[in-house]
Amino acid sequence: MHVTCPNCSTKYNLPDSMFKPGAKARCTVCKHMFPLAGEKATPRHEEPVRSRDDDSSLEDILGSPDSGFDLDAPAQKKSKGKTKEKGKGKSKVGLVIVLLVVLLAGAGAGVYFTMPDLFGKLGLFGNATAEAPKTSANGSDEVTVTDNIKNLALRNVRQYYQPNEKVGQLFVVEGKVVNNFNVPKELVKVEVTLFDTNNVTITSKQQYCGITVSLFQLQVLGQQELESALNNKIEILTNNTNIPPGGEVPFMVVFYNPPASVSEFGVKVIEAKDPPKK
Known part of the structure; x- marks a missing residue:
């Protein structure tokens, strides 16, 4: 009733x-x-x-x-029906979003595996340019893709300690850079890095090629005198320009009173230029 x-x-x-x-x-x-x-x-x-x-x-x-x-109470039933319809609408929107995310992820993975160079150029996965050639204590060279230095090779690299009467102990790294390009190169620069027993960098130094000093100068010249001799611009321009294909240029890098923790060293070419066109 x-x-x-x-x-x-x-x-x-x-x-x-x-x-x-x-x-x-x-x-x-x-x-x-x-x-x-x-x-x-x-x-x-x-x-x-x-x-x-x-x-x-x-x-x-x-x-x-x-x-x-x-x-x-029909009003309450109607309200519940609207709530259910809203819930269905939200679930459909969520499903569409999930499908879009899956499609985008699949497309990105396909591009990465088929065209990895594209990501490198865009800077998404590391630098697009690799390091210059690096030579460790055993003299082995590492490959580089930097166009202007990729065919510059290191040769006859050696290191030694030399006592100096004014400074104390010197750590000397010297060698030659060979031009394996089919065009001349100039103003070649190298970088030498010293490492400890844990392969942690202690110090590094950059130097233009083209100048070396004698054993006598390493023994008697002070730090400023040695730096002036190794960075003489006139000699650098004389010896480090127009290096022909197959030609070579020497280098010498000197560290003053290096720490006793030095265990190994690394050398790499970091810069070279093309001679100006005539």
Whole structure:
């Protein structure tokens, strides 16, 4: 039987067995307590009648609105339907985003494995230019892709300690750079790095090729005198320009009072130029 709340007019569909003398109900919307007026109870299924002082509500008799009883609340049902539709829309959008991410990742992986040079040029995976040739204590050369120095090779590289009466101990690295290009080169520069036993860099020094000093000069000249001799611009321009194909240019790098932790050294060509066109 249908019953209507006299306060807010909310309708409920209740079992006929609930309509007994003295029965009351509480509206789940406005919480108003009102008596249930209806047919008399059948004597076969007579149940205890609740007194007016009993504070039972409609929820107590029928359970909560979610318990399965029809409370005739179409507005709530419509709201739930909209919520479900929104949820479906969000799930579809999420699926589309996941598919796009998978497609983009697959395309990126394909480009990386098929055209790795493209990533190198863009600077996404390290530098596009490798180091210049490097020679370790055993004299082995490392490969480089730097166009202007890739065919410059190191030869007869050696190192030694030399006592100096003014400075103390010198660590000397010398050798030659050979031009294996088919065109002349000039102003070749090398870099020497000293390492300790853990292969950690101690110090490094750059030097233009073209000048070396004698053993006597290494023994008697002071630090400033040796540096002036090894960096003489006139001699550098004389000996380190227009190095023909197959030609070579010497170099010498001097370290003053190096630490005792020096264990090995490395040499690499770091710079070379093309002679100006006539």
